[in-house]
Amino acid sequence: MAGLKTASGxxxxxxxxxxxxxxxxDDVGRGDVGQGVGQGGVGQGQPRVVTLCVTGExxxxxxxxxxxxSCGE
Incomplete structure (x- = not known):
C-alpha cells in the first residue's frame, strides 16, 4: 500500500x-502450577495488557x- 497516507500525513x-x-x-508453562509463584501483576488477580502492532500477514x-x-520479560 505504498503512497497511502492518513489525514494526519x-x-x-x-x-x-x-x-x-x-x-x-508467572507459573504458566513452567510446571509449577499452584505454587503461588509471582510477585504482583499477572497471577495476582491483575490482568496484564499487552499491546502489539500486527499486520494481516x-x-x-x-x-x-x-x-x-512479550509476557516473558
Whole structure:
C-alpha cells in the first residue's frame, strides 16, 4: 500500500494495534502450577495488557507466540 497516507500525513502500512489482556501467572508453562509463584501483576488477580502492532500477514500461531514472548520479560 505504498503512497497511502492518513489525514494526519502518516503512512498507511496495513498494520494495526492489538491490545490483549493476559491472565494467569508467572507459573504458566513452567510446571509449577499452584505454587503461588509471582510477585504482583499477572497471577495476582491483575490482568496484564499487552499491546502489539500486527499486520494481516501474521497467522494465529505467530500472534500467540508474540504474546507469550512479550509476557516473558
Amino acid at each position: 502518516e503512512d498507511i502500512d496495513g498494520s494495526f494495534e492489538l491490545r490483549v489482556e493476559v491472565e494467569g501467572g 501474521l497467522h494465529v500461531g505467530g500472534l500467540v507466540r508474540r504474546i507469550v514472548e
